[in-house]
Each structure stands twice: as structure tokens, then as C-alpha cells.
Amino acid sequence: MNIILLGAPGSGKGYISNLLIDEYGFQHISTGNLLRENIKNNTELGRKAQEYMAKGDLVPDSLVLEVLKNAISNNLGKGIIFDGYPRTIEQAKELDKLISIDLVVSINVPESVILERISTRRVCLNCSAVYSANDYNKLVCEKCGGQVIQREDDKEEVVINRLKKYEIQTKPLIDFYKEQNKLINFDNNGESKDSFEKLKNVINSMK
Ligand code: AMP
Numbered sequence: 001m002n003i004i005l006l007g008a009p010g011s012g013k014g015y016i017s018n019l020l021i022d023e024y025g026f027q028h029i030s031t032g033n034l035l036r037e038n039i040k041n042n043t044e045l046g047r048k049a050q051e052y053m054a055k056g057d058l059v060p061d062s063l064v065l066e067v068l069k070n071a072i073s074n075n076l077g078k079g080i081i082f083d084g085y086p087r088t089i090e091q092a093k094e095l096d097k098l099i100s101i102d103l104v105v106s107i108n109v110p111e112s113v114i115l116e117r118i119s120t121r122r123v124c125l126n127c128s129a130v131y132s133a134n135d136y137n138k139l140v141c142e143k144c145g146g147q148v149i150q151r152e153d154d155k156e157e158v159v160i161n162r163l164k165k166y167e168i169q170t171k172p173l174i175d176f177y178k179e180q181n182k183l184i185n186f187d188n189n190g191e192s193k194d195s196f197e198k199l200k201n202v203i204n205s206m207k
Pocket of ligand 1 (some may be wrong): 009020032033035057058064083087091154162
């Protein structure tokens, strides 16, 4: 079964991905992580993508599709969580051509919580582990020993643009998937245990 996690930057897509991976062993495709990997490896694609990511704009579809297609072909036949893709209706239509989607989880978090979360979010440059709130002063990743940094695009002025882009370009996907009866809501404001139990019930009933 294949699941899309749909939510604003900082809504907890990575966190919910990890809960689902621990519970069910899904494969995880995060287009943001894949693009950052290309930037780290200084590939041509990474250099092109960086221009857009640094400003908080969406990377052009042709570049995102290239990393997406590779990732899907490496994970065919396994259950996949899509984290950060699709971000536009056009991307959703492209995804439909590649794979069938069973469930879309729409993550709801108030914007004030998002801004607070992102300002304290730190990530490992090496393995992409995320640190927040209590341990955002960490300098070394406890999983792999890599350097822990604040993402350039988590800085306030860029985040504001990313949230704007989400409202305009990505939010219409909620109705797109609602019309297909694939959408469920996930409230991720602090205590997310009940939301996760509800999500597990839905997934278990579909298996
Ligand atoms: P994320 O890690 O998902 O927050 O993504 C970080 C940045 O990567 C975004 O702000 C975009 O610039 C770019 N990006 C990630 N996924 C996509 C996508 N599906 N379409 C366009 N740009 C993307």
C-alpha cells in the first residue's frame, strides 16, 4: 500500500513517516531529502535545484520527477510513504501515471506551532535525522555522528515564502484527494497519539 503525507513545512511529515516506518516497515521517499542529497554531492541536478530551494520556491517538475522516478523504481513492489511529493495538482497527476495511491494523510497544525517548530528544527547533514525543541542545540548527530545544522531554508524569511507556496500551490491537493475519497485528517498539534491510533486503524482496515 502506498501513502502520501500532505502537510505544510514543519507539520511533521518526517515524524509521522518515522512512526509508520517503525510500525509497518514502509519505504520512505522524501523528495526534499533526495534533492538535498544531490546538493551535497554537487550534482548538476543539485546545483539547479539549490537556486529554488534557497528561496523557498518549488523546484521545477522536470528535476523533481527525475529523482522521484529513480526512487520509485528502486522501491517497486514495496509499500511507499511519499513525504513532500506531490506538491501541486500537476505533480499528483504525474504520480498517478507511475504508481497507485491508496491513502492520503492530511496533517493539520496551526501556523503559530509550525513557525515555532521550524525555528528550533535542526537536521543532520549526513543522515537527515531531525532534532527539535529540547535538543535543538545538538551539534553532533546521535545516530551517525554527522554535523547537525539549521537548514538554510528553515530561516525565517525563507520559511515565510515556503508557507505561502504551500497555501497557493499545495493546499488544493486536499480537495483533489478528498474528491477521490482517499483523504484522512491527522491532527498533529502536540499530542499526536490519538491521531496515530486512528491512522493505524484506517491502515489496518485497508490491508
Ligand atoms: P522538504 O524537505 O520536503 O521541506 O523540501 C525542501 C524543499 O525542496 C522545498 O521547499 C522545495 O524547494 C523542494 N522540494 C521538495 N519536494 C518538492 C516537490 N515535490 N516539488 C517541488 N519542490 C520540492
